[in-house]
Amino acid sequence: MEKRYLSFEDIEAYKVAFRLSNMVWDIVIHWNNFSKDTVGKQFVRAVDSISANIAEGYGRYTKKDKVHFYRYAKASILESIDWFKKAKSRKLISEEEANTIASDLEKLPRLINWLIKYTNDNLTV
Known part of the structure; x- marks a missing residue:
């Protein structure tokens, strides 16, 4: 039996963040130029940053480096929430999308907090 190693793509936080980033992209791509240029680009960048930081953290060697990038991902969530609220209040997204x-x-x-705790509890380096 071949041993299979965990990939960052197996992490639940990454899966949710990646799916969310593609959903936001699919929504924003249809906005008018003004909305896309002001809110859209920032919203997409913030949401894309969540999964990107999880992936980068996973690729780091020490737990301190890993957790550092997982915390960046958490900060990107807060930025994404801000852009989400702006998009919602400006009626750029539907109620279902919201x-x-x-x-x-x-x-x-919660998923990233679990990832940080797991990393701190199970890595020795």
């Missing part, structure tokens, strides 16, 4: 985005943004801090 509910899905809000649900994922609510889940992610």
Whole structure:
């Protein structure tokens, strides 16, 4: 039996963040130029940064480095929430889209907290 190693793509926080970033992209790509240029680009960058920081943290060697990037991911969640609220209040996203985005943004801090705890508890370096 071949031993399979965990990939960053197996981490639940990464899966949720990656799915969310693609959903936000699919929404923003249809906005008018003004909305896309002001809110859209920032919203996409913030949401993309969540999964990117999880991936980068996973690729680091020491637990201190890993946790550092996982904390960046948590900060990107807060930035994403701000852009999400702006998009919602400016009626750039539908109620259904808003509910899905809000649900994922609510889940992610707990998932990343778990990832930080797991990293601190199980890595020795």
